[in-house]
Amino acid sequence: MSEQLLSVDKLGVDFTRRRTTFTALEEITFSIAEGETVGLVGESGSGKTTIGRSILGLVPPTRGTLTFRGEDITHASRAKRRELSRDMQVVFQDPYTSLNPSLTIEGILAEPLRAQGIDRREAGRRVKELLDRVRLPSDAAGRLPREFSGGQRQRVAIARALALRPRLIVCDEPVSALDLTTQQRVLDLFIEIQRDTGCAYLFVSHDLSVIRHVSHRVIVLNRGKIVESGGVEKVTSDPDDPYTQRLMMSAPLPDPGAQRERREELEKLRVDSERAA
Structure with a gap:
């Protein structure tokens, strides 16, 4: 059995707006093993993105605990979060806004490497490897994001997430902005990368068919609560x-x-x- 990578225990998140408290998540409990894909599925407003943002430290939990590789990261400091970024990365929904339009692709991919102290020569070598990994031509390095299609931009975003060789990638609706043909290619790329690198995914989507394609286990959210979870075949073919x-x-x-x-x-x-x- 694979070693447990991430544990979410009784996670709760409240938001306060105009002196009114709204519960976005309540009693969320699940885990992700090394090399596993757990799919989070639900309609808009179900809380699935809030779970991902809490794990990444972008939304502070109100209750519960988050444990990564045996360490409590529920209220990790900013310095600790920078350290965690080596092992925990994210691919956002919109490839048009998630990339810095003023940087070349090489600059985008080298940025996290240089921030971790990797020298320029090694960063350049790693950029070439990353472009090859996501099947973009080597001459893409000198071009700007606007010169690429939506599917190609999302491949750049995936390459950036892979730059530090993370153990876990949070994928927040990473194919919802793409056409169906491009979706299929990008989903297959995620599967191939996982097979080759052993990284784990928390895969967030509103589309059960997308979740079925990439996940090992599925968690269904409705109004901030888990209503069903289990193996992908059961949940996506014969849900209770x-x-x-x-x-x-x-x-x-x-x-x-x-x-x-x-x-x-x-x-x-x-x-x-x-x-x-």
């Missing part, structure tokens, strides 16, 4: 919770006839749920 069933039924299908039947099933689920309530 009505909310997960609705998510599965709402996923788009290429066949119009099959899509129409799915909409009818989704409507039946909605009616049954309202009657049960």
Whole structure:
């Protein structure tokens, strides 16, 4: 069995706005093993992105504990977070805004390396390796982000996340801004990278079909709480919770006839749920 990498225990996050406290997360508990992908899925506002941001130290937890490689990082200092960045990285949703438009691709990829004290020559060598890893041409190093398509920019973002050879990458809706064909290629790239490097992913998405493609285990969130979790085949093919069933039924299908039947099933689920309530 793989060693446990990250443990989230009874995580809770509250936000206060205009003297009103809103609970974004409540009693969130799960773990990620070395080399494993755990998918977080739910609709907008379900709390899935807040979980990722809490793990990265961008949102302070109100309750609970976060443990990474056996160390409590719940309230890690800024200096400790800089140290953790070697082992914990992120790929954001939008490849158009997550890259500095004024830096060349080489500058973007070398920046985290230089910040960790890696000399210029070694950083240059690593940049070439990273471009090859995400299947971008070597001449991409001297170009600016605006010269690339959305899929290519996301490959640059993935390369930047890989620069420090992290143990865990938080993937926050990394393919939602891409067309379906490009999504498939980028998802396959994530899988290939994991197979070759052994890194773990926390993969956040609103799309159950995306989660099914990349995950080993799945956690379903609704209104800040876990409503279902388990192995990917069970949760994405035969879910128990009505909310997960609705998510599965709402996923788009290429066949119009099959899509129409799915909409009818989704409507039946909605009616049954309202009657049960």
